[in-house]
Structure formats: structure tokens, C-alpha cells
Amino acid sequence: xxxxxxxxxxxxxxxxxxxxxxxxxxxxxxREGLTIGLRGGGNSYGDAACNEGNIxxxxxxxxxxxxxxxxxxVVTVEPGVRLRDLWEYVLADGWWPPVCTGTMHVTMxxxxxxxxxxxxxxxxGTIGDHILEFxxxxxxxxxxxxxxxxxxxxxxxxxxxxxxxGCFTSITLQMKRVYSGLLNVSIANCADLGAMFAExxxxxxxxxYLVGWVDxxxxxxxxxxxxxxxxxxxxxxxxxxxxxxxxxxAQHLNDTLFGIVPRSAMWRLMRPFxxxxxxxxxxxxxxxxxxxxxxxxxxxxxxxxxxxxxxxxDWEKSVGRAGLIQxxxxxxxxxxxxxxxxxxxxxxxxxxxxxxxxxxRHRPDPFLMTHGLDGYSFALDYQVTxxxxxxxxxxxxxxxxxxxxxxxxxxxxxxxxxxPEVAQAYLGEEAIKRFRTLKERCDPDQLLQTNFxxxxxx
Numbered sequence: 001x002x003x004x005x006x007x008x009x010x011x012x013x014x015x016x017x018x019x020x021x022x023x024x025x026x027x028x029x030x031r032e033g034l035t036i037g038l039r040g041g042g043n044s045y046g047d048a049a050c051n052e053g054n055i056x057x058x059x060x061x062x063x064x065x066x067x068x069x070x071x072x073x074v075v076t077v078e079p080g081v082r083l084r085d086l087w088e089y090v091l092a093d094g095w096w097p098p099v100c101t102g103t104m105h106v107t108m109x110x111x112x113x114x115x116x117x118x119x120x121x122x123x124x125g126t127i128g129d130h131i132l133e134f135x136x137x138x139x140x141x142x143x144x145x146x147x148x149x150x151x152x153x154x155x156x157x158x159x160x161x162x163x164x165x166g167c168f169t170s171i172t173l174q175m176k177r178v179y180s181g182l183l184n185v186s187i188a189n190c191a192d193l194g195a196m197f198a199e200x201x202x203x204x205x206x207x208x209y210l211v212g213w214v215d216x217x218x219x220x221x222x223x224x225x226x227x228x229x230x231x232x233x234x235x236x237x238x239x240x241x242x243x244x245x246x247x248x249x250a251q252h253l254n255d256t257l258f259g260i261v262p263r264s265a266m267w268r269l270m271r272p273f274x275x276x277x278x279x280x281x282x283x284x285x286x287x288x289x290x291x292x293x294x295x296x297x298x299x300x301x302x303x304x305x306x307x308x309x310x311x312x313x314d315w316e317k318s319v320g321r322a323g324l325i326q327x328x329x330x331x332x333x334x335x336x337x338x339x340x341x342x343x344x345x346x347x348x349x350x351x352x353x354x355x356x357x358x359x360x361r362h363r364p365d366p367f368l369m370t371h372g373l374d375g376y377s378f379a380l381d382y383q384v385t386x387x388x389x390x391x392x393x394x395x396x397x398x399x400x401x402x403x404x405x406x407x408x409x410x411x412x413x414x415x416x417x418x419x420p421e422v423a424q425a426y427l428g429e430e431a432i433k434r435f436r437t438l439k440e441r442c443d444p445d446q447l448l449q450t451n452f453x454x455x456x457x458x
Contacts, residue, residue: 004045005323006384006416009052009451011037017061019169023141029055029447036139037450038163040110041082043103045326046416047451048114048162054449059109059167065089066170073175074132079109079168087303092246095175096302099127103309109168114413115160115367118306119209119231122361126372128159129365130174136166139447143169157438160367162412164435164453165442180234181245182299183209189287189294193224193344197337200228200361200376208232209305212359215287216344216380217280223344226357227290231305251303253311264313275383279355319355319383327354327396328379328414330362335406336376343378343399352388352395354380368431371411379414393417412452423456432457 001008012034016022029036037051039058049056063080070093077086084104087097099111099118106116115128124130133147136158144166146155158165188203190196196212203210209231218225239245304311312318331339340359347353358379365372382392396417403410409426410418424432436457439446449458 001042002046002048002050002323002416003043004325004416005317005321006325006389007047007050007323009047009050011051011054011056013056013058015058015061019137019143022057022062022137022167022169025055025057026137026139026141026447030139030445035449036447038109038113038167038448040079040107040113041103041105043101043106043110044114044412045324045414046412047455048412048415049110050451051449052451057167060107062109062169067172070095073177074172075175076170076172077108078170079107079112081108082106083108083111087251088248090175091178091181091248091251091302094178094242094246096178098124098130098174098176100302100306102307104303104307105310108171108173112159112168112171113161113163114411115365115370115372116413117360117362117372119211119229119360121372122204122210122363123208124176125363126160126365126367127173128367131159132172132174134158134168134172135170136442137169138166139443139445154438154442156366157368157435160365160369160371161435162369162452163450164439164448166448178233178246178302179236180239180242181247181250181301182234182239183231183302183305184234184297185229185231185300185305186297187290187293187295188228188230189291190228191225192222193337193341196224196226196228196359197376200359203228203230204361210361213286213290214344214357214359214378215283216347216354216357217283218287219348223341225287226359227287227294229305231300234299245301251301253304253307268318276351276353279353319381320385322384322386322389324355325382325384325392325396325416326379326414327382327399327417328377328411329399329403329408330371330373330375330377330411331403331406331408332373332375333361336378339402339406339408340376340378342402343380346398346402347380347382347395350391350395352382352392354382356381368435369412369427371409373407373409375408377411415452418452418456420456 035054039049060080062078067076212228214226
């Protein structure tokens with residue numbers, strides 16, 4: 001089942017522990033006439049890791065740290081190493097992953113296959129920008145090494161290639177040097193979407209991390225109001241006790257909220273408010289809380305700042321049993337504000353206001369099937385119910401036209417509704433043709449497939 005829980009599929013799940021077992025599964029699939037879909041941590045919102053009626057290859061047991069150089073910050077990992085495993089391994093030596101998603105449960109193989117980004121995408125790009133090389137097992141069992149200088153065409157296509165060329169067996173990355181386990185964090189309250197964009201523009205040149213929360217239910221002059229969390233690394237010698245703040249026990253989230261409520265139970269407490277009547281009040285309370293905290297600054301451990309989805313475990317369950325669809329368009333910077341405002345207005349007019357909206361700034365990247373551009377993304381969570389499912393899908397189709405008209409793009413890791421004509425429009429015929437040519441070379445039998453691949457590219 002995808003993370004968004006808006007759909008489910010059945011298949012045969014295999015969990016190899018090494019490359020030899022991985023090769024055996026490829027052989028088995030070919031012999032039995034089955035296809036293989038690769039699955040990392042299972043954090044894709046849609047069907048990118050689903051393979052209905054066929055094999056799902058779960059790589060989470062291939063989880064060794066293969067090499068670590070504490071002097072240079074270069075690490076080599078197997079694809080099943082989770083982001084949590086990685087930061088816990090390198091932090092005490094004064095390093096941190098250069099790119100962090102909202103959950104620490106993504107695997108490095110999944111992160112590379114989806115070319116994930118974080119709250120600092122405008123400054124450091126995607127995870128692919130920090131991958132030095134990788135080994136990729138092709139479906140015929142051959143393993144090739146890829147870097148910017150060796151098999152570079154596969155390097156730039158497999159990163160962000162949603163697992164359709166081969167399976168990563170090792171990934172070498174450059175970590176980020178840090179001098180404290182803390183970040184300097186501040187809050188900026190924004191009265192509307194225009195104010196939020198203005199604040200982003202002002203802060204992008206200097207700040208290390210920016211992420212905006214948007215009240216998606218506010219209307220009129222308040223449309224797009226919200227808050228921005230800003231974070232910056234501490235410079236050398238600023239933290240008087242780095243040996244303490246870099247310890248793992250200084251990073252981990254407490255098991256309870258306010259020392260009373262177990263975090264694992266929070267989704268149950270939130271669920272009664274996650275409906276069309278409750279969400280506007282929740283958003284209003286959050287907005288006015290940020291207004292009271294406007295300008296506040298404090299220090300926060302890296303893990304607590306980055307991994308909001310782990311702050312409330314199983315958060316996605318709070319929206320109900322039918323799950324959610326996340327719609328995340330990427331729009332060039334000169335058109336993003338007007339497009340995102342229009343998206344909110346259309347959603348509200350159809351009584352389908354998203355329950356959560358998150359704004360980020362981005363930069364282009366060199367990867368073939370990229371979602372990156374010089375602009376902004378707006379991640380919107382729409383609740384799905386038995387009665388509104390088709391209406392949400394039709395809404396997303398309507399929004400596609402608005403995004404494409406502005407030269408926008410989409411993100412496979414978050415997608416549930418992308419159509420072939422939309423993918424062709426934003427990726428371009430030439431990029432898709434080049435990718436198909438590489439797939440024919442790396443996977444001539446079309447062994448690697450997922451529901452997402454069949455839905456969008458076949």
C-alpha cells in the first residue's frame with residue numbers, strides 16, 4: 001500500500017539481503033514471466049512502488065554502511081540504508097546528510113530513484129547533486145558503476161528514473177560538515193500568499209533552510225496566509241558544547257507530546273478534526289499561533305527540525321481510511337504566486353480545499369527525468385473519501401492545465417494522478433525518448449515495471 005493509502009495492490013514481495021539474492025530474483029522473474037517493481041521505504045504517496053499482480057522487490061534488508069571516511073565526509077551505503085541510519089552513523093563525527101526529506105524513513109535507494117529534495121533545495125539542489133557514484137544491477141544480473149565520468153548517461157537517468165533502469169546496489173554520497181547538533185530556527189508570520197513569497201525572496205540569498213506552511217482554507221484577502229520556518233547552521237565555535245549536541249540522544253524526538261500524550265496516539269486525537277468542518281478551525285488556530293510567535297528564534301536539533309512527518313507518527317492515518325492524494329506542482333518563480341493562488345481558489349470553489357499546504361523553493365538540476373526548476377513547489381494534501389474520490393481526481397486534472405500553462409512540472413514520488421499527456425508536456429518528447437532508449441539498453445525485456453510506469457509511460 002502506498003504511503004498516502006488512497007489505493008492498494010497485491011503482489012509477491014521479495015526481500016533480498018545481498019546482490020546475489022537480488023540477481024536470483026531477476027532470474028526468477030524472467031523465468032516465470034513476471035515483472036519487478038522496486039520498493040524502498042514505502043514513502044511514495046502514490047503507485048510508484050506498486051506492481052499489481054507481479055513482484056515487488058523490497059530492498060530494506062540491504063542496509064549495510066559499506067564505507068565511511070570521517071575526514072572527507074564521503075559515505076558508501078547499500079540501497080536499503082534509511083536516512084535515519086545514515087544521519088545516526090555520521091553525526092557524531094560532525095556530518096549531516098546534505099538533503100533531508102520530511103521523514104527519516106526513506107531509503108537511500110528510494111531517495112536516489114526519486115531524486116528527493118528537502119527544505120534547502122534552492123541552495124543545494126536534490127539528493128542527486130550529492131551522489132558521487134553508484135553501482136547499478138541491471139535486470140540481466142550485470143552490475144555497472146556510474147558516475148559523472150563513467151556511464152554518465154545512465155548516471156543522469158537512473159537518478160530520478162524511478163527504478164526503471166536497474167537496482168542500486170551501492171551509493172556513494174558526500175555529507176555536509178556541521179559544527180553543532182543544533183540549528184538556529186526562527187518563525188515568520190505571513191498575512192497572505194504575497195507576503196509569504198516576498199519573505200522567501202528576501203531570505204533565499206542568506207538562509208540555509210526555508211519551508212512555508214500555508215493555511216489552505218483561508219479566503220479573500222487572507223488567501224495563502226501562513227508561516228515560514230527558517231533555519232541556519234551554526235558556525236564553528238558558536239556552540240560551546242558540540243560534543244553534547246552532536247550526540248544521538250540530543251537529537252531523537254521524545255516519545256510523548258508535552259510529556260503526557262504518546263506521539264504514536266496523536267493521529268487518533270487529530271482524526272476528529274480532519275474533515276471539511278474541522279480543518280479550517282485547526283488552520284486558523286495554527287495561523288494565529290504563528291502570529292503570536294512571529295519573529296521568535298530558538299535553537300533546535302537537526303532531527304527535530306527536519307523530520308516533521310516523524311514528529312507525529314502515522315500522521316497520514318488522521319485523514320481517514322480512504323487516505324489522501326498529494327498534488328505537488330513545481331512552477332517557475334515568476335508565475336508561482338499567481339498559479340498557487342489560482343489552485344487554492346479552484347480547490348475552495350469545488351469544496352475540496354486541501355488539508356495541508358507546504359511551500360518550498362527550488363533550483364534546476366541536470367537529471368534527465370527531472371522535476372526541478374528555478375521556482376517553487378506547493379505540496380497539497382487532499383483527503384479522499386468514498387464519495388469524493390472521483391471529484392478529487394477531476395480537480396487534479398483541472399489543475400494540471402493551470403500548471404502546464406505556466407511551464408510547471410510534477411514529482412513522481414508524490415504523484416497519484418499523472419497522465420501520459422501531462423508527463424510528455426513537461427518532460428518533453430526528447431527526454432522521454434532518451435530515457436526509453438536507455439531502458440531498452442539496460443532492460444530490453446522490460447522486466448522493471450510499476451503501476452506508475454504503466455500508467456504514465458506505456
